[in-house]
Amino acid sequence: MGRTLAQKVWDDHVVRRAEGEPDLLYIDLHLTHEVTSPQAFDGLRAAGRSVRRTDLTIATEDHNVPTTDIDKPIADPISRAQIDALRVNTAEFGIENYELGNKEQGIVHIIAPQSGLTQPGMTIVCGDSHTSTHGAFGSIGMGIGTSEVEHVLATQTLPLNPFKTMAITVNGKLPAGVTSKDLILAIIAEIGTGGGQGYILEYRGEAIRALSMEGRMTMCNMSIEAGARAGMIAPDETTYEYVRGREHAPTGADWDAAVAYWKTLPSDADAVFDKEVIIDATKLSPFVTWGTNPGQGAPLSATVPSPDDFTDEVDKVATEKALAYMDLTAGMPIRDIKIDTVFIGSCTNGRIEDLRAAAEVLKGKKIADGMRMMVVPGSVRVRLEAMAEGLDKVFAEAGAEWREAGCSMCLGMNPDKLSPGERSASTSNRNFEGRQGPGGRTHLVSPAVAAATAIRGTLSSPADLVGSN
Amino acid sequence: MDKFTVHTGTGAPLRASNVDTDQIIPAEYLKRITRHGFEDGLFSAWRKDENFVLNKPEHQGVSVLVAGPDFGTGSSREHAVWALMDYGFKVVISSRFADIFRGNSGKQGLLTAVVDQSAVEQLWKIIEEAPETPVTVDLAEQIITAAGFTTKFEVDSYVRWRLMEGLDDIGLTLKHVDEIEAFEAKRPSFKPKTV
Structure with missing residues (x-):
């Protein structure tokens, strides 16, 4: 029997599978920020543990930062202390941090795609529920809690039970003036805030194929609002063209090998989803x-x-x-x-x-x-x-x-x-x-x-x- | 993590669905860098209302929260679990939990017991009629009892085992470090690096 996109990416990251235990999943990229990481670093320190793969980990300052007067010290002392904690922790454990004022700084889910760190077929986690954004590339992007942040820092893996899969097929074209945001809000209203619980969603169909990568990111971003920890879209030419040439994108023979692999990821024609929802794009409005x-x-x-x-x-x-x-x-x-x-x-x-x-x-x-x-x-x-x-x-x-x-x-x-x-x-x-x-x-x-x-x-x-x- | 086998305590009936993590603890409290002391942030907006369930004199000292469906939706903040535990909750009972919240709870030793909505309604009724009623949650038997009412509950079997043994996840994973190394040796060279 064929496999879905989610199942393929999952299977390719299983480090260990044993009866009665969750799968131990390898994590390709760990994004961190100031809010959900300080207690995780404290946990590492208390246990005398180090960060296993600093080269697969990145940090940025986004939740607490002001959006005016960024050249001045952060006025709120508690916010400033949390930012300072991130700087101390990333320096101590050897993780690159894009500080306020750095040209790479920004919201964690914006910076990874724009620099080419987000690519198809990856497992990406962050202590933030909108990590589902990265599913737009055909990756499994998942929000995690602080205990899991600590777990990934220490082991580069997470113990997780496989999810069920739900296909959300959006047929037809979106009418003029209707955007990916309207589409995802309509989907959430349709399936409910708990509708995706326990599932990885896969958005597919004509309207999804027509979306830009940025439109796809908006869709996958809000998967969590339907209760799904992850939402995905199969990679295609739109995806490859977006990734190509970005500084963390593969080059030369690596690029060819990567694209060849990415082309194997879309759900097989005979793959069976646990659930399917069908949406008619032509009937939607803002x-x-x-x-x-x-x-x-x-x-x-x-x-x-x-x-x-x-x-x-x-x-x-x-x-x-x-x-x-x-x-x-x-x-x-x-x-x-x-x-x-x-x-x-x-x-x-x-x-x-x-x-x-x-x-x-x-x-x-x-x-x-x-x-x-x-x-x-x-x-x-x-x-x-x-x-x-x-x-x-x-x-x-x-x-x-x-x-x-x-x-x-x-x-x-x-x-x-x-x-x-x-x-x-x-x-x-x-x-x-x-x-x-x-x-x-x-x-x-x-x-x-x-x-x-x-x-x-x-x-x-x-x-x-x-x-x- | 402390071992969890059986817990008996009084309950708080929270008659609300979609209790999101912004309600459990607003973002303002997330600026702290410690792991404890979040009890003041728990339901802080709702606690300003003197009629809120946790403000009622008959519901002081509660340790079992009985809530409507889709509890813990929204943000991944583990602070929601810390706030509930710091306040004194050991168990949350609902017909449906958000995935990330349930995962976070399992890591910290807060039991999320899944029952039918009809059982939730029954527990609400029992607790509202007699707030002093002891509610017993038996993890070994996966049974909740209160004033003669008994219901089975669901919990992930691996999480149940870990809670009952009081085991640390990272320690368990690090036993398999050789398998992690073997996996890393086979990772394709095209996978990106941050530095």
Whole structure:
């Protein structure tokens, strides 16, 4: 019987398989950052252990860092202490760290693909749930906890039970104006925040093949929001072309050997998935969230749902709680929801194509009166590339703030936060209560919807701008 | 890690689904670099509400959390597990746990017991009617008992063995270092290096 992409990559990394034990899986690349690593390094120190493969490990500073005044010391002493701990730990254990101010610094899931460290057929882990991003290359990318970070540092392996596999087949073409973010939000609403638990997802079908690598990264990034630890897309010419020539990409005979191997990875025609979900891309439209988990979403053209729309008692209660927290009334058009702050950035939508998409909408326009808009590139390289294209000027002329690279307002760990009651349209990945700051209210959107919303002041798509302003 | 065989304690009924790790412990608390002392961050936003279950006088000193489906979704922060344990929880009971949260719990010795939602409802009812009811979680038998109600629970068999033996994962893996070396010797040369 044929094997799926996930099974092939998994099998090729099994160090040890024994009855009654999890598989011991080799890890090709370990990404670390300041938040989930200090206790792991302390654990190594306490046990007198070293880092097994410093050459397969990299660190960067992203979650805590400010996105303004980065030449000054970090104002928050606790954040500064955590960054300092990473610097001390990486120096002591011999790991390369891309510090704030380094041209390679940025969000951990942006920097590995852009430097060519992320390639097809790898196992990649990081103490961050959005490690699923790297699945866009046909790798298994998984978020891990701090105990597992310590385990990988010490052994370069992880004991894991194999996952079930789920195919998510997206047939047809996405209509104009519908992006990978809309698609993944619609998928999460369809299968639910627990739908992917225990599975590795494989996105496939015509609409997926047509996506750029950056669009694919947005899809895989949010697999965790459907409960799946990893999401994958089979490598193809789009993938090879993206990797080719990047500084960590193989060259010469190694390149040929790598491509030959990568071509063996796509799921076999007779491979059997444990579950399959089929999505019709042609029926999709811009999609946003109205509630407090990423599964609580609807088309922008819809109205806010009522608890009575749900038959399941758990869903009813969850909807009631979400509407109360979000201060929304059932039945109101989603397009009428007024927004205070627009955030463009994060490991979900902080890449150059995302910034281009937003700039295209904003070019020659102004954001609404009283609107705050922050544009935060995912890495220093993305920032420099955007500036070379003049995108920073487009944002500034529209009235948006152009920031330095970091996780920023995706999570309330740095100075970029919502105030209690403040409502955002955000290109990030989580709309949990208080995620962007205590009491803050989040609507997840695509970069194009974020930009159109900033102009109109209410949740909007670029199509809503036609004929106005 | 301490060995886990049987635990008896009082329960807290958390009537909520999709309790994500940002609710269990908000990001602000993740800036600390220690492994203990996170009890103040546990459910910190919800604890501001005096009616929140953990604020009620009858639910002080609890050690068994009974929650709705999809507990521990979202971020991979192990701080969520540390906060629950620092507060005094030994067991979380739910019909469904997020994968990463469940994995983190297993590493730290917090038992995540999976039961049907109907059993969760039954436990909520028992605890709300008589908060002092002892809830017993027997890992050897995989049984939860409370006031005459008994239910089986599921737990990964390897995690169960490790919890019962109190074993450290890294120590177990390092017994197989020769197999790791053999694997490394065969890795293709095209695999990337960070330096």
